[in-house]
Amino acid sequence: MMIRQNQRSFTAGQIMATSDVLQQIPEYEVQRALARHLSGDWGDCCLEDSGANEEALQSGGRLFSVYHTADGIKFWIITEADRSATTVLLPENY
Template structure:
């Protein structure tokens, strides 16, 4: 499946960096799921909102994934200029 959008500049929060113990390669599979529209552990309403943002409204995109170490969120801004990987507690 092709990428549906660009991530832009990718930023990691301190909490995520600590969660993966500085091994950013652990995040790559989740970033790839995100750009393919596989939104992870979200409600059906949130997944639908992402699909609408992607195809109609141009809004922010949110994904949630469970790593063995804990949960992460990936947020891509509406203009697709940047994406942030963060812990839910850092939102």
């Protein structure tokens, strides 16, 4: 998947989700979070991880975002450093 290029956008590679995500999180919430992640909105991650993501956009490192559903379920989105894959997962799936 490729999105419109700007200074914060990047290629997602193959997008995958764990079975727990597919069972517990509505698809529209996953899609909304993916759009945020791919536009450089790191969600609720800490300042340290947010800073690391900003550096990774330049250096090609791993990108990590944290989101919460309307029901309060925490989930992560991780894009690999080589941009070959982006995975949506629950913290306990890591």
